[in-house]
Amino acid sequence: MPGVDLAVVQFTSNQKYQVATLANYSLNTKDQKVFVSGFPGNKQQNKNKPHRILTAGVLSEQQSIKFTTYLSFNNQSSLIPVRIQTVLSDGYDLLYSNITKGGMSGGAVLDTQGRLIGIHGRVEGEISLDFDGKINLGSSSGIPIRTFLNLVQQVGIDSDLKVETTAPATLKKSEEDVISEYLLPLDEVPKNSDDEISWLNYANQLWRSQKYAEARKAVDKAIGKKPDFYQAWYFKGMIFRREEKYPESIAAFDKALKINPNFAQAWKQRGRVLLRLDKYSEALTSFDKAIALSPNQFALYFLRGFTLRYLKRFPEAIEAYNQAIKIDPLFKSAYSGRGLSYGELKKYRQGIADFTQFIQLDPKDASYYNLRGLYYGQLEEYKQAIADYNQAIQLDHNDALYYISRGNAYLMLKDYKQSIADSTQAIQLDPKDATYYLVRGNAYFRLNDYKQAIDDYTQAIQVDPKDARSYSLRGGIYSILKDYKQAIADLTQAIQLDPKDAIYYSLRGSIYSNLKDYKQAISDLTETIRRDPKNAPYTMQGLRYSEFKDNKGLLSGYTGLMSKAYATRGVTYYELKEYKLAIDDYTQAIKIDSQNAEYYAFRGGIYSFLKEYKQAIDDLTQAIKIDPKKATYYHLRGTTYLQLKDYKQAIADYTQAIQLDPKNATYYGGRGFAYSQLKDYKQAINDWNQVIKIDPENATYYSARGDAYFQLKDYKQAIDDYSQAIKFKPDLTLAYSAMGNAYLQLKDYKQAINDYTQAIKLDPENADYYYSRGFANYKFKDYQQAISDWNQAIKIKPEFPEAYTNLGIVSYEMGELETAINHWRTAIKINSNFAEAHLALGIALYARGDKEAGLKSGETALKLHKRFGKIEFLKENNWGDKLIKDSQEFLNNPRIKGLI
Known part of the structure; x- marks a missing residue:
């Protein structure tokens, strides 16, 4: 063969x-x-x-x-x-x-x-x-x-x-000496007269015997005899390469190639040395020269692919590996290189196919099961990944990397205990790798075992104190534990170690915002935005944008990082009452992440606060469109409709919020208020009943239900609710005032006075409480005390026409006609459209004999409100007996009667 x-x-x-x-x-x-x-x-x-x-x-x-x-x-x-x-x-x-x-x-x-x-x-x-x-x-x-x-x-x-x-067992020195003596014999040193080939042959023997300095001297002898002996220059380059003297090796290869530029092997070895010097572009040129001279060497295409992969020219690298495989389909290293190149292009399926081919050629190489498992992990096929890691561990159970790979896959599957077990095994095998502690720390973190997580991150820092990630992760847990001082210290250290990474500024800025250190928060969040990884040389998790832009998970993390930086800064500006800046930041966050419902909701909340209700509703509607299952968004929009007095729409939104979250008292409370505004008090009471069932010790809810009962004239039930409200919140001023109103309606003036007095003690600068107590004293026939209360109300609130009108009424009952007239004139001066004061003044002037002036004043009153022409209405308005008697004669005057 x-x-x-x-x-x-x-x-x-x-x-x-x-x-x-x-x-x-x-x-x-x-x-x-x-x-x-x-x-x-x-x-x-x-x-x-x-x-x-x-x-x-x-x-x-x-x-x-x-x-x-x-x-x-x-x-x-x-x-x-x-x-x-x-x-x-x-x-x-x-x-x-x-x-x-x-x-x-x-x-x-x-x-x-x-x-x-x-x-x-x-x-x-x-x-x-x-x-x-x-x-x-x-x-x-x-x-x-x-x-x-x-x-x-x-x-x-x-x-x-x-x-x-x-x-095999390690040889003794004596055994090695015997082998060297009999099986590694060196020829005698050539004579000076021997030719260049003899010296090169001798240099070759010295080189194989690892006597590199002597080998170089022998090569120099050969070159001295024949300066254009390109094979000798080539071999000198090989000796320098073995000695890791790479610049000298390149110089020797260059000399050989100057003599014989068609020497493919020298181009090849020159390229390999250039790889050692990280000079990939020059190495590629050498390999291309070698391929042009010797196009059938599959190894040259492999080396070309390897170099192109380092130059991140992955499609070209794949083509080179294709050529190597075409020449030699059993060349497993070419499948390895091509698989790695596919991985760089995120073509994990093709990469898996290549690693599978490698495994078929060499099924005992554990590392490629691990690599294939990692690619399955990138595809989120974690069970298949674990199967590969199992095989890698079976082949080599002493490699920590395989355990940590499997541990990470278990982490993705939320099998945290198994992840911890594998990470622990990896640490036992290689306790000096900080990343293994990070993976185990992440698993403990997911189990909410913050103490163990901190211990692991601390251990990672001890192993590698220059890794910013460890400080960042530990700082994140300290933040959760509200140990903000330690969290800031860790994130500050992370920033010092890696000032180009935007994420550390973002995390620290969020903590400063929580601490209400808004100036520092804005500074950090602004730095986060400035360090957008799209702008060189900034990074996220140590990666440039170009390195993660095609990774779905990392790209999502980047979008979250940058949009959250704007959003958090927006919250900070909001706390500083810089509402326009807050809106601008949320607008920017939405541009980056237009599918984040929270950003629309928060911006809508700011618009609502600024009374820009239409814009608020638009934003909240968009938030609901993105996340229709979020009850909070319906509640916020309902509250905005409430401000617009669109009570029916408010009720619809509160109802939707209640359907999504039926145990939230606030939603029933909002709907109850809307029903009250529509005077549907029974439905309002039903909502307040539900509120109190959910939160039975909240005074505000009892007070609100009491108001609804008051409107239904169920004063006793109203008083019970106000009393319950006061029980849970003894300083609830409004409850005392409202209860006073209820007692007033029940004609229990003494108790009403007591409640108004309690309200005044709690809030002595509230004019309305003096006004109400004055009215109770008036009904109790204690005119002097009534006058005193209304004067106090006017002292606090000088523009108070109702108080002046009541002073006029009590003065009239006491026979002080001129005083009464002066009070009513003052009320009209404050509010020229105050019909009650006009009518009372007209009656007084008419009774005094100034009939024309009195009739004109009465006509003005009735043109404003015809109801003041009814005696029963005047009685309901608590006019005194004397004033009622005089009003009957006045209202029967033909001029006045004609207006009624």
């Missing part, structure tokens, strides 16, 4: 074969001794008696780039780490320093216990020179035996292979 190093074939034979013991364990141990056995294919080899050679070497770490990225789940405030290792391989996953020669491909790679760990493939460098056959420069590479075992499993062969999974 030409060109194939490893295959699974079926055959039959009559011969018996010795079957090797296979070893399948982690081969990532650097400097582990390994042996390669094979038959060199040089021209001097005897084909009938091939000579097997055995060379020793050490395992090399593949050039790989390890990085940690973060995935954020839709309703998570913290990010979950995803550790990814991408191997920059050529498709061979086993690298070793053994000297191998052409023809050895397909030979055995053995560990120190003689167990087969791989099949030799080729040399990384792919350089051939005419010197005793072929010399290969670079690490040797092979295929791990686990690849064979995976293929066996896939084709369904039931083999009796002997497979061991334990790593």
Whole structure:
């Protein structure tokens, strides 16, 4: 099978074969001794008696780039780490320093216990020179035996292979020395007269023996003999690369390429070194040069895709990986890179398909079950994600990352106890990762176990005191616990660590607003708005807008962050009575999040407060449209209709609020008031009964029901309610006044006077209470006390025509005609349309003999209100006997009678 190093074939034979013991364990141990056995294919080899050679070497770490990225789940405030290792391989996953020669491909790679760990493939460098056959420069590479075992499993062969999974014991130094002496022999140092190829061959042996400084000297000897020896310059670059002297390595590769610009391998290795220097654009140029020269190397397309992914040119990266897979469909690293690129484009389904393909090629690699699980998590398919995490843990139960991934999935499923269990296991395995404490802290937070959550966030801070998220999360819990001082301290620390992140200013601003430190609140919320992540270089949770704009969950969080910043600042302006600024901020919040009903409701509330009722109703109607199940919005709109005296519409809204929340006393109270305004007192009483049933100790409700009974002239029931109101609130002034009114109607003037007196004690500057008590004293025939009360009322409220009119009435009864006339004239001066004062003045003038003036005043009164022409009405208005008697003669005058 030409060109194939490893295959699974079926055959039959009559011969018996010795079957090797296979070893399948982690081969990532650097400097582990390994042996390669094979038959060199040089021209001097005897084909009938091939000579097997055995060379020793050490395992090399593949050039790989390890990085940690973060995935954020839709309703998570913290990010979950995803550790990814991408191997920059050529498709061979086993690298070793053994000297191998052409023809050895397909030979055995053995560990120190003689167990087969791989099949030799080729040399990384792919350089051939005419010197005793072929010399290969670079690490040797092979295929791990686990690849064979995976293929066996896939084709369904039931083999009796002997497979061991334990790593070999560490060699003693004496054992290593023996191996080095017999299996890592170095040729004699070439003579100065030897040619450049001899020196390069010697440098190659030194390099494989990890004697890099000596290897460089040998290469320099070769270059000294032939300055345009581009292979030597190339190999010098390889030596520098192994020493991690990357600038020097680039310089050497550049020299080789200057001599031979068509040297594809040098372009390739140059690109790999540039990746180490994070020079991705330059690396891409090198890989493109190599591809142009050697278009059939699938590894070059993989490297191109890898580089494009780092440059965030994900569609191009995917195309490069497609090309690599087209050339070699079994190249699993290409599926890995393509899957990660799909993830960056939020195409998680395609990413899952690629990770599934990787898993089929290598079902024992736990990390890709974890990655696939994370993608399922992004799709909110948490049960499927957990199944993958379970598989990852089964394959590698000592990796904390798999437990924390599963713990986060359980968190999303609200299985907080299981989340805590997994997070705890992750912490036990890796107590130095702060993120694990954050995940567990989040689970405790969801269980309202704030103390444990704080402990975990504190531990995260101790592990990583530079992570602003930990301070922010802990500050959030302190805020819930109303420990605002500590909350502000934590958020201040978060801001110091990450001043570009808007969310920390928002949280601190909200706390300052709660503390009524409005100046500081506005400052922080303004900073939040200024740090909108749409404006570089600001971020949210450490991410730029471009990095999360396609993530549904994070984008929702961003919308909430910015709109809430305006809304909270709007509340703060409202508290400062800066109503226009408050409205402006809520308008801005609505522009950002037009489906947030609360923003419309709050703005509507401000409009209502400003008596801009139409605008208020428009906003509250919009809030109801967005969230028709929110009783509060109907209540607010009903209250606004109440202000507009649209009582029927108010009742309709209160009724809807009651249907949604039948246990809220306020809604019944509002409807009861609306019914009262429509004089539907029985229905009002029904609502107040329900209010009192819900809240039986609220004095205001008893007082309101008492008012309804008063209007129905059920004065005794009204008095009972007012008494109950006073029981629950002894300083409820209005209840005393109202009860006085009820006693007045029952003609219990003494008790009425007592209640008015109590009201005056509680509110001595209220003119109405003196006025009412004056009236009770008048009915009690205590005219002097009545006069005193009405004078006091006028002292408090000089523009009080009713009080002057009553003073005139009592003065008239006392025979003080001129005094009465003066009082009525004063009342008319205050209110020229006060009909009662005009009529009383007319009667007095008529009785005094000034008949024309009296008739004119009477005519004015009756033109204002004809009801004053009825004696019964005057009696109901509590006119005195003397004034009633004189009014009968006056009203019988033909001029007056004609107006009645």
